[in-house]
Amino acid sequence: MTLSRRAGERWLRVFSTKRTDAARPGGQGIVGAEALVPDDVPRPRLHGSLDWVTDGFGYGADLLDFVPHPVISPHRPDLDHDPGLTEEWWCTLRRAISSLGRAQGERTTVRDSWIEKAFPQFLGIPAPEKVERATGHGDLHWGNLTAPLNILDWERWGLLPVGYDPGLLYVNSLLVPEVAARIRAEFADVLDTPPAESANSSPWPRCCKPSPAATTPSWPRSWSPAPPNSPAFGRLSPAVRRSRPDGQECECLPAVPRAFPVSGHSAFPAPAPRGGDHSGRAPR
Known part of the structure; x- marks a missing residue:
C-alpha cells in the first residue's frame, strides 16, 4: 500500500511492503534514481528517505519535490487529444x-x-x-x-x-x-x-x-x-x-501489430501494485 500527499513545498510518500528487511535494493527505485540518474533529467528530486520494520512488515518514506504542474494525461496513460506541446x-x-x-x-x-x-x-x-x-x-x-x-x-x-x-x-x-x-x-x-x-x-x-x-x-x-x-x-x-x-x-502507423491491450493477455510487464499517487505530482 502506498499513501502520499503534499507536505508544504514537498511531496511525502509512505508505503508498506511484505519485505522483512528494511533496506531497499541499492541502485533501484526512487532512491537509486536520485543517486545515479543525471541531474539534467527533469524529475522530482529526493530530499530524504527512511526505511523501517514494525510487526513483521517493512515500511518506507520518501520526501520529494512537489511538482506544481499537472500531468499531461491525468486519468489515463494514453492521449485522447493533442496537448499542444511546445x-x-x-x-x-x-x-x-x-x-x-x-x-x-x-x-x-x-x-x-x-x-x-x-x-x-x-x-x-x-x-x-x-x-x-x-x-x-x-x-x-x-x-x-x-x-x-x-x-x-x-x-x-x-x-x-x-x-x-x-x-x-x-x-x-x-x-x-x-x-x-x-x-x-x-x-x-x-x-x-x-x-x-x-x-x-x-x-x-x-x-x-x-x-x-x-x-x-x-x-x-x-x-x-x-x-x-x-x-x-x-x-x-x-x-x-x-x-x-x-x-x-x-x-494508425502500421508498426504495431498485436500491440493494443487485450483483456487477459498482457504484452507489457505489469507495474508493482500501488495504492496511491507517489510520484510527487500535483493533486488531481
Whole structure:
C-alpha cells in the first residue's frame, strides 16, 4: 500500500511492503534514481528517505519535490487529444531520454524471459538471441509526464531494450496520429530503419502496449480491449485500426501489430501494485 500527499513545498510518500528487511535494493527505485540518474533529467528530486520494520512488515518514506504542474494525461496513460506541446518540450524530452540512456543502470527491468515469450506471442517471430540494452525509465507514458517537462514515477527505471521508452510512449499516442508521428520523428534513430533493414528494425513499438490502466472503462467504448478470438481483434491486429472519437476511422502507423491491450493477455510487464499517487505530482 502506498499513501502520499503534499507536505508544504514537498511531496511525502509512505508505503508498506511484505519485505522483512528494511533496506531497499541499492541502485533501484526512487532512491537509486536520485543517486545515479543525471541531474539534467527533469524529475522530482529526493530530499530524504527512511526505511523501517514494525510487526513483521517493512515500511518506507520518501520526501520529494512537489511538482506544481499537472500531468499531461491525468486519468489515463494514453492521449485522447493533442496537448499542444511546445518545441522546447520535445527538445527537453529528447535530451532527457538521451542523457538517461548513458546513466549507470543497476537492474534489468525488461528481462529476457519476458522477451522470449512476447516475441512469438505478439509478433509471431522468435525472440532475438541478443538484445541491446540502455538505461531507461520503464514506464514512460503520458500520465508520468508534465508540461513543462518533469518525468514522474521512477520505480521501474533500469536497463531496457534500446527504444523501449519511446516505443511505449508511441503506443500510448496512437489515438492522436499527429503526436504519434512526432514521436517517431523525434526518436527515428531507434524506432525506424530503412526498408532494406526492416528485419532489424526496432520491435519495441510492436511489443509494447499501453499500461494496464488504459484498459479501464475510462476508455471510449469504441476503443475497449477485445479478446483475441473476436472480430474486433482481427481488425486491430494487422494495422491497428480504430474509430476516432469524431466517428472517422483512422489507420494508425502500421508498426504495431498485436500491440493494443487485450483483456487477459498482457504484452507489457505489469507495474508493482500501488495504492496511491507517489510520484510527487500535483493533486488531481
